Structure formats: C-alpha cells, structure tokens
Amino acid sequence: MMKRITALLLLACLVLSGLSNAKTAYADDSWYTYTYNYWGDEEASPDAYTVDRVISGSAFGEDVGSLLNPDSLFAIDDLLYVVDSKNNRIIEAQWKNGEFRTVRVIYHVNVSEEKKDLLKIGDKIELCLLQPGDVFVKPITKEQRLKVYGEYLGTPYVPEIEPEEEPAKDGEGEGKGEGDNADATDADAEKKDNASDSDGENGETGETGETGETGETGETGESSEGGKASEGTKPAKTKWQENIEVRKFNRDYDIFIADTQNNRIIHCDYDLNVIDVVANPKDETLADDYKFLPSHFVVDDAYRYYVQALNINAGIMEFTKDGTFTGYIGASPVTISFAQRIWRKIQTKEQRMKTKMFVPTEYNNICIDSKGFLYVTTSTLKDNEIATGTGKPVRKLNSMGTDILIRNGNHFPIGDLKTGNVAGAMEQGLSITGSTAFVDVVTFENETYCCLDKTRGRLFVYDFQGNLLYAFGNSGMNEGSFLNPSAVVKLDEETLAVLDRFAGTITIFTMTSYGKLINKALSLYRVGQYDESADVWREVLKYNGNCELAYVGIGRSLLRQKRYKEAMDEFEIARDSVNYSKAFKYYREEVVEDNIVWFIIVIAALILIPKGIRTAKRLRKEISEA
C-alpha cells in the first residue's frame, strides 16, 4: 500500500516538476570584440571599432624615424601630438582626410630675455625637452591669454652654445629633428612663402632640410649641423627661427608640456614662446630634495593644473595658473584591515619596518572631460580589491577630488572580470594572468569613456551608467593587438588612436556602424528622446541579439509609453530587476484597477461562503435538534 503510494508520488514528481530541457551552450571563446553578460561571462559582440591602420614613426615623415618609448598622445581638433619620450621630442601632426601630415617636431621651447630665468636648471637655461611625459593643448585667444597671463613676449633669448657641449646634447634624434622641421616647413610650402622675414640662417636650414630629404636623413642632418657649428652659427638659434616660421600655421592654442626629466611643466603659446613654468612645488608634505616628475596632467578651464607625478601617491597634485602648488585631490584613504592591524601589533619594530608599507593608490593617468571632470586611472590595485569592488581602477573626480563615477552596471567598471586567459587572451601562446590594469582613459561627448588595459592590450568602453558596452583588443603583434599600450585618445568622436610603447606604433580605430548605433542610442537617451532611442536599440538588436542594454533601452521606452507588460518582458530578458519592478508596479496597479469588480467578488466570496456554510450548518443543527 505505502509502496504504491510512494511510487505514484514519484511519478507525479517527474510530471509536475514543470521543467523543460535546458540546453547548455558552449562557444569558441576567442573573439576580438566581446561584452560581459549578466552572469559575468564573455559574450561575442559585433566589432564596434575596427582597425583603420597602424602607423609607425615613419608615417610622420621619413626623417622622423621610429618612435622610442612614446608615452602619451594628445589630440585636439585636427591635431595629434605624439610624445616621443625617449627621443626627447613631441611630434605634432595634422589629421586630415584620413592622412597624417607632420606639422613640426618639438624639441625645445623659446623664451624671451625677460622670462629666461624660468627655464633655469642649475645655472644653465635649458630650452630642450628631456623625456617629456605628456602634452596638453588648450584653445585660448590672444585677448584671453593677455587677460589671464599678461604680456610675456619680449626680446627673444638666444642661448650661447658652447661648441663642445653641443654633440652631447644633440643626439641622433636632434639631427633627425633638424631635417624634419625643415621637411614640415617644406610641406607647408605656401606658408613658407610668407616667411620672408626670416634671415639668412633660416634659408640655410631650409636648404639643409632639402639635402636631408634626398640623402641619408640622419647623417646628413648631423653633418650639416656640424658644418654650421664650424661656420660659427648657432643651431639653437636656427631652430628658434624655424619656430617663428611655423607661426604662419597659427592657431589660438596654448601648449603645455610635461618635461618630466627636467622636473617641470612648460606652458607656452603655439609658437612655443614660454609663458610660464610649473616647477619645484613647495609644500611641507614634500621633502626638501623632492624631485618633481610630472608624468601626465591636464589643465582645466580655470587654467589650474592637475598633475599626476611619478613619485607621488597622495593623489593628483593641483597647481594654480601661476604654478603655485595648492594641494592634492583624489587621494584614496589608506585602509588597514582588522587582521593587518592585529598583526602589526604583534610584530617587532624591525619586522614592521620590513613589511610593505600601506600606501594609497598611485594614479597613472588623467583625462579631463568636456564638463571639467577628471577621469583618473590606477593600476596598483590588488586583484582581490578589484574583484570585490573596493579597489576602483577608474575614477571620475569632481573638483573636490571625490569619486563620482556612476557604477550602476551589473558589474563594476574594472575591465575583465576574470584574471586568466579571458576571451582568448594569450601572449605568444603564453598564459596571461592578473587583473586588468588601466593605463589611460578617454571620455566621449555622451559621457561614455574608454579605458585602456595594459595587461591584455584591451579597450573597454563604458557608458555613463557604468555598463560595459564592448571590449576589444588583444595582446600581441597582430593588427589591433598591443604589446604595451600606453595611451589612447580620440581623434574625433568616432576615431580612436592607441599608442603602443614597445612597438612604437599608433593604431587608428574607426567606429563601425554597430558602434555608431550604440552611441546614437545612448546620445538620444541622454537628451530625453527615449522613443527614438528605443528605435535605435532595435536596430542594435539586429546586429547583436545578446545586447542586454538594448533590451533595457527598449523596455524604458515601452515603460514611458505605458506598455507595462511588454516593458516587463524586455527587462526580464536583460534581467534588469530594478526596472522590471518599476514596470511591474504599474502593471499590477493596472490589472487591479481593471478587474476591481472581480477582486471584490472573490474577496466577498471568500468571506461570505464560509460564513454561509456555517450558518447553514447551524440552522440544520437547530432544525434537527428541534
């Protein structure tokens, strides 16, 4: 008897469990572009960016030569600046119709007699750059500049160059640069015509440049320089004149150069005439022998400098427009865990000295968005800090230095969520381990931002809510892969340039129609055109049915149109429980309101029927008793 019942129940169990056969899907996990789904697994995505071209130093002119450990890029309007650090130069190129044209190569700045003391290092006035780390260019009109900084142009300072010092200072790079400058001016032939005010020396340089073009560049450049030195002319002066020539290509820009190994940030106008220099910050927190090593920096609209210096871990250094150090912003507090505190109590003084210091995170790059917020990245966090979200590798700082980055996505904006060979990441067949290490960030108009990962050579693009839109790139030598990416900039809203430090190349990415659609949808959403945005998201779904954001976008639009049930379905696909709950609340209200009569009937029935039965029973009892 009991056995039969049990058997029956078992059978019922199988029938009633209501399960459909769930299929497990496995896919090849080597894609170029991917996203993370709700579960934190990589999911292939159509390419949002494709490699347009990879350019090396020679693309900037034959005599520029290769880039050596380039550290940074900067782009403004149609100009791209490549900070070629180990070659002690900055290449300025114009990006026009998909082609680069070198404008000039900056090796040194110019200074007036009145301002020359600003550039004094020791007892020498140092005009040349030494391993520059970064460059920042800011549009400013002459009137504005005069208002903010006052008059700065005066008698040009012409340095006295001792002949024996010259070869030491001017390496091969210098020689190449000589030829290049001439080349640049040569390319701007129509502008050169206007350079009639230049004296004989300048003309001579032009000629040298031309010979440099025909012959072996580097050597010719050097020999011509040597020739000039023997003639008794001053090469530095020659360059000074060249720069004046470049002035014909005039723009209302100010150029700021982080001259890292010279411990200063130089601020000059577009003709490289020094306006001001930020050096030797004085503060009680800084040691007396402190060497200022500005690595990356930005200048905001109030002309304040925000500097990430190499040996500073107290945050971003802030300077006023006249170069006074005002303090740090964005320092993350040092956190010591309870266990660490106990452990330190037990340790002897010597042991304590030997254990690793608890230092706050050191930033490695900085970027400023169009609204003046700073985006900073750091790569000194531990893996477990990143995974748990206590470590924040990318931050958005307001002027108080508070992190205001929105992290509403399913996952934190930390790059790859796993630490192994994620999405087919391999380096020449070797495994890659460790968390993503962000080294640069660039922001776009619609508040999306793109972080550059050094560990796997990847770019991660997040929207303003912190959702990962797509990740792409890889480690390696292939096109679209990087050995040691150091910087990323946007040439325009749809073109990215990524600098590879080891390979000395710049990879230009252009946005595909898929990426453009996502951008369009986000932009429309941000200006409040939700329905139009949803239409674009529907287009996105045609490319990529796995795009969770698209479902949320469509759901939001449906929610606004009061199509609650449909909105709920969309949100459920994306597993967006917050929005689902919102839609459901309205849907429930609607259902209750529409069926209020039925609800009342059912509730009344639930109360009345048992009461009726009880009454009936009592009556029957009474009748039977009577």
Next chain:
Amino acid sequence: MSNVLSKILGFFTGEGFKHYLKTLKYSLYMILHPFDGSWDLIHEKRGSMAAAHTIVILALLTNIWDMRFSNFMVNNTRWSEVNILMRLASILVPLFIWVLSNWCLTTLFDGKGRFGDIYMATAYSFTPYVLIGIPMIIVSNIVTKEEGVFYTYFNVFALIWCVFLILCAMMMIHDYGLGGGLLSTLASVAGMAVIMFIVLLFFSLISDAVAYFVSIYKEITMRIS
C-alpha cells in the same frame, strides 16, 4: 474495466488511504506542537512512512518549483547550469547522511529512535518549508523588488522553523533532554562530515586500486603480445 475502476476506487476509499491522509494531516499538528507532536508521531504511531515520503517529495518539488517559477527578481537561477538530478541529490543525499549519522550516534548513546523513526521525524519537520515555500513562489510573482524582502524573510523563517522542529523531534524520539538533543544534533552534523570524508576516501582508494589492476593488466597484455 469496471473491475479496474472499482479497484482504483477501492484504493482511494480503502482504510490504507484514509490512514495515509490522516497521517499526512498529522504533520500540521506536529509543526504547531513540536514536542507533543514529535512524541506522538513515533510513540503513538501517528505518522506513516508514506506521509513522510510525501513530505520529502513535496519539499523537493518546492525546491524545484522555487527555482522554476519564482520571479527572477528573487531568483538567480542560471538555466544553462541547472542539473535537476544534482539538485535533487543535493537535498536527498544530505538527508540520508543526516539520518544515517544520527542513527549511528544515537544508537551508541542510548537513543530510543530507530532508523525509520529518525527519517520520519526529519521528513515531517520539512512541512513548514513546503507550507511557506509554495505560497512564497506565488507571492514572489505579485510583489515588487522592494516588497520582495518578504519573500526572503518568510523563507528564512521557514528554514528556522524546520531546524527547530528537527531539534525537538530528535529530543523526543530519542528521549533526550534539551542538552542531549542539542549535543546529539551537533554530533550528528559532525558525523555527517566524517561520513562524507570516509566516502570520498573510499572512492579515491577504490579508484586507485582499480587503476593499479588496470595497469597490471595492460603490462601483462603488452608482454604477451
């Protein structure tokens, strides 16, 4: 035909089925009167094995239905990784090991309960999980995310109730006091760990032994050929 029909009818109207329903209904009394209920369950023969099986199966079903039908706001099931048999086993195996471990220990320490008694009492203690769990599946589909905390609270409450019932039942069926009941329960949990360890050890040794003989066989076949 009428024979079969009358047989089925007879089954459902028979004494056995009536007893089954009565014992099943007794679970409702037991969960509200943990001490008296557990005592009578065993000593007064108020429970039945079939009812115990029913409750266990209902508990399994509740677990699966919860996974399948509760709203995704409170339910993070990943369908591509669900293995229904593993899910069932993850309840049934601990249940079996618990009963086994408890029986082993209490037999040594003067416990009055037999193996079946322990199983029955434990199974009856699952009743709150079923009674609260199933309505909560429905509730999860008619509440918003903010109201969804009730789902969590009630489910946690159900589990606490179940544990309390198990404790009471152990005290009653083995005729222990409060201290003895608590101690035997804790010891049983430890015993479960020991059993798991021994099972794993056993299987790993067996597989090693098998591998040894397999390699001998391979060696011999290679020599001969």
